[in-house]
Amino acid sequence: MKRISPNVIFVFLLLIPFLGNAQYATKIHVAQDGSGDFSSIQDAIDATKSFPDKPITIFIAPGTYREKVKVHAWNTNLTLFGESPENTHIVWDDYFDKIDRDRNSTFFTWTMLVEGNNFRAENLTIENAAGRVGQAIALSVTADRAVFKNCRLLGNQDTLYLSGHNSRQYFEDCYIEGTTDFIFGRATAWFENCTIHSKEASFITAASTTKGKKYGFVFRHCSLSANAGVGPTYLGRPWRSYAQTIFLECKMGGHIRPEGWDNWSGTENESTVYYAEYKSAGPGAAPQSRVSWSHQLKPRKAKMITPQKVLGTCPDKEKKQPDWWARQ
Numbered sequence: 113m114k115r116i117s118p119n120v121i122f123v124f125l126l127l128i129p130f131l132g133n134a135q136y137a138t139k140i141h142v143a144q145d146g147s148g149d150f151s152s153i154q155d156a157i158d159a160t161k162s163f164p165d166k167p168i169t170i171f172i173a174p175g176t177y178r179e180k181v182k183v184h185a186w187n188t189n190l191t192l193f194g195e196s197p198e199n200t201h202i203v204w205d206d207y208f209d210k211i212d213r214d215r216n217s218t219f220f221t222w223t224m225l226v227e228g229n230n231f232r233a234e235n236l237t238i239e240n241a242a243g244r245v246g247q248a249i250a251l252s253v254t255a256d257r258a259v260f261k262n263c264r265l266l267g268n269q270d271t272l273y274l275s276g277h278n279s280r281q282y283f284e285d286c287y288i289e290g291t292t293d294f295i296f297g298r299a300t301a302w303f304e305n306c307t308i309h310s311k312e313a314s315f316i317t318a319a320s321t322t323k324g325k326k327y328g329f330v331f332r333h334c335s336l337s338a339n340a341g342v343g344p345t346y347l348g349r350p351w352r353s354y355a356q357t358i359f360l361e362c363k364m365g366g367h368i369r370p371e372g373w374d375n376w377s378g379t380e381n382e383s384t385v386y387y388a389e390y391k392s393a394g395p396g397a398a399p400q401s402r403v404s405w406s407h408q409l410k411p412r413k414a415k416m417i418t419p420q421k422v423l424g425t426c427p428d429k430e431k432k433q434p435d436w437w438a439r440q
């Protein structure tokens with residue numbers, strides 16, 4: 113038998129990790145009828161390569177998927193792509209008292225949790241179906257550079273939780289509904305052309321922007337609607353003292369209170385929060401009646417608030433890559 117050179121063996125051993133990682137599935141199909149690679153969304157996510165070099169897309173066939181879905185921190189560069197939000201539905205029904213994990217139970221109630229960076233979701237409905245039983249999150253996002261397009265987020269109190277100390281998230285053409293504080297958290301988030309629907313008279317946003325962060329929540333070209341008969345509703349209140357929320361050229365229904373904003377029973381918050389509007393329209397737009405500690409932006413300042421300024425552009429413009437929130 114011919115003896116193999118120790119140098120050859122050494123090189124082969126060095127190549128083993130790369131050989132193992134050379135190929136992996138980048139397109140995965142989920143279908144409840146067994147026609148796909150998996151019948152469960154979570155099983156498909158768990159089977160993907162961790163920290164992939166190439167983006168991975170999981171195509172989800174029409175159906176109602178009754179499961180809690182978690183995109184782990186190692187599931188980066190992942191896209192969940194449904195057929196349509198009307199036909200592709202992820203639903204669960206956890207809520208604060210059901211979880212029963214003491215004071216932080218809210219944060220375990222999610223139907224979907226996204227921790228992996230560079231995440232995208234399109235054409236999906238994500239619902240917490242617990243009903244009006246207190247805090248019950250439909251979508252929780254701690255990831256940076258997370259994008260949601262043409263999605264429906266359904267729930268009641270605390271529907272959408274956006275967190276992560278330096279995380280940035282983008283929502284476009286989405287429908288988001290709820291009752292109290294149904295868009296809340298400390299992340300920087302941009303909402304473009306979204307419908308924000310109130311199911312009862314309460315508070316829409318509850319930002320908890322950290323001190324020193326330049327932006328919190330920004331809504332542009334959004335429509336604020338409500339169920340029939342819903343009474344006076346606040347644009348927001350500060351979950352923490354440095355909350356920031358801005359509405360740019362949004363259409364506001366008659367359910368929006370003339371004063372607009374609440375200080376969460378803390379007058380000291382009035383000197384630390386930043387609440388602003390620019391060219392609000394509709395029956396809920398009342399710039400002269402807003403609380404004195406909010407802001408009506410001048411055109412020059414409003415035009416400086418862009419997705420590029422708020423979210424940051426793609427790191428390598430020389431390669432002419434789209435910004436991370438742009439359609440790929």
